Amino acid sequence: MVRLHILIIAVLTISSAIIFMPYLVSARLKTNYYAKTCPTVETIVRNVVNQKIQQSRITIAAVLRLFFHDCFVEGCDASVIIASTQGNTAERDHPDNLSLAGDGFDTVIKAKVAIDAIPSCKNKVSCADILAIATRDVIQLAGGPGYQVELGRLDGLTSKASNVEGNLPEPTFNLDRLNTMFASHGLNQADMIALSAAHTLGAAHCAKFSKRLYNFSPKNPVDPTLSKTYAAQLQQTCPKNVDPGTITLLDPTTPNTFDNVYFKNLQKGMGLFTSDQVLFTDKRSKGTVNLWASNSKAFQTAFVNAMIKLGRVGVKTGKNGNIRRDCGAFN
Structure with a gap:
């Protein structure tokens, strides 16, 4: 963002x-x-x-x-x-x-x-x-x-x-850059993680995350934080030189429902953007992801509070x- x-x-x-x-x-x-x-x-x-x-x-x-x-x-x-x-x-x-x-x-x-x-x-x-x-x-x-x-x-x-x-x-942001940006709007790390769950809805263009599938690093062409199964699915939807207009779902599990499955997906290595998956791979935010993956009510309360602050x-x-x-x- x-x-x-x-x-x-x-x-x-x-x-x-x-x-x-x-x-x-x-x-x-x-x-x-x-x-x-x-x-x-x-x-x-x-x-x-x-x-x-x-x-x-x-x-x-x-x-x-x-x-x-x-x-x-x-x-x-x-x-x-x-x-x-x-x-x-x-x-x-x-x-x-x-x-x-x-x-x-x-x-x-x-x-x-x-x-x-x-x-x-x-x-x-x-x-x-x-x-x-x-x-x-x-x-x-x-x-x-x-x-x-x-x-x-x-x-x-x-x-x-x-x-x-x-x-x-930006989809490439790490935790520090996410926290800095959200802090500039009066939003703390918990607010940022809760608001990131808006990615339980909608879709994204392949170009926004294709580097994770083909050019992540010389040693690892595919981002190792991605589930291998999920990466293979994304490569089918978003092959190299794909049409720029091609999109894929942000949440492939429950794409039309606002829920805490976003966090469960992160636990499985199914965060579409780097800025999504980093919430689980960074130990500073991992605990919050685990909590909200297991406690829908706690997540919803945090999300409402964050939305009010954002507004x-x-x-x-x-x-x-x-x-x-x-x-x-x-x-």
Whole structure:
């Protein structure tokens, strides 16, 4: 998710500005934010999400991934949904975001239209909040935990492709780089491991992990942390010189269900990315993987807590944001 080269000491030095920022803004968010202005907002979003999932199951992973990519770049402000214009190349057109499925964007845009069709709700609900609600809904509808979403975010006023560079985690990250990146958003190692389990849903392009299958090292062409059986399966799906558009499931065991099988897969050497498998091979995180592989309830509790913390990152309030009339364009 991120390519940030920040020394731990630097993170500690600016902790008051970055690490604790999510907790400061959280005081402005509340679960009943729209109780008077648009009390049916969550029902409306849930209905749209349900309809989208019935049309395309990809919607589940698409919305979840869209939320992550949004929050990690400019904060949770729906800046990733803005379409590029002649004078501005927006976040969504950065190479790291081109693989975001259109169903995610479409879900938020359709929910916004449905909300604004109600006169009392029109122009009262931000696209950022709609994305946060929809993310909770897709997780729950895929079998994951439900939780109350904190609301009150404004939509961001900036969306630049250049801001994406170095701000999304990479599949090649080791534990130190993962921890450093997540710490810069006020998220600790346990939060990072819990949020990584979002890879229990969705798929990835072969190019994102093919080095592990063919060019890992001169001594070991195949990454030795991969199960031999799993590596052979991946080589069948992703042969050398494969079509760049070819994808494979992140979780081959229960690909359509949000569960703790992600951690069980890591125990078997079936983490698709280096950044997945390292959570089990590094002894500093291995214990957490083992715990959550055996205790689904503990994992779900940790995941909910991490999602709530993630939803507080970079929240826009006051003059720093507004409520867009169209989620894909600035007012």
